[in-house]
Amino acid sequence: MTSSIGGNIKILNKIIVILWVLSLSIGCKASNLELDNKNQIEAEVNKAFEGLVEAAKSLDSSRYFEFFDRENFTGLNADGKVWHSIKSLESIILPGFQMVEKTISLDFRNVKITVINQTTAILVNEYDQTILLKSGEIIKQSGGGTQVWHQIDSSWKLVSVSSSNSAHSGT
Structure with missing residues (x-):
């Protein structure tokens, strides 16, 4: 036993x-x-970010705003003012796009996507941009940004952005 x-x-x-x-x-x-x-998730958010960048480069405001969650958007402008609605952001972006003749360059570096969960990711970046205004003035900007992306119905949308920049005129 x-x-x-x-x-x-x-x-x-x-x-x-x-x-x-x-x-x-x-x-x-x-x-x-x-x-x-x-x-x-990182690949999907990066693809959405690239679409946003292409819309910005081509000054396609309709396409640009397709990447935003119109119902839940809030953000922080580089001047420290907050946007509590997409209308607030549009009031700055739309006239800005209309002043630009063309985007000479828009380059992003140091892009990092952090996945928070299945439906939320944060993207941070640094950028350099040169634009030609319709007035003939060339503006060069550098700065950084933080974007909060949220998945809605299998699409990634921006629910918040904040930015910093320094601009200077060129010839």
């Missing part, structure tokens, strides 16, 4: 070891899925 109990304990120990190894394997697969999902 003692050998039967000892044999059962050995079998039980083997089962415990097998279950432990399986749990590690499942845990690794779950971590990889989480990493894959994070990478997918």
Whole structure:
């Protein structure tokens, strides 16, 4: 009877070891899925960001504002004033786009996307921009920005932006 109990304990120990190894394997697969999902979210947000940048470069205000959540938007302008609605942002962006003859360059560097959860990500960046105004003046700007992206109905939309910049005129 003692050998039967000892044999059962050995079998039980083997089962415990097998279950432990399986749990590690499942845990690794779950971590990889989480990493894959994070990478997918980063790629989707980056694609939306690139669309926003292209709309800004081409001065396509309709396309530009498609990337914003019209119902939940709020933000902070570089001058320290807040926008509590998309209308507030539009009142600055639309006249600005109308003053620009063309975007000479708009380059982003040091872009980092941080995934908060399945539906929220934060993108930070630094940028350099040169634009030609309709008046003939050339404006060069550098700065940075923070964007909060939120997934709505499988589309990534901006719910908040904040920016900083320094501008100087050129010829």
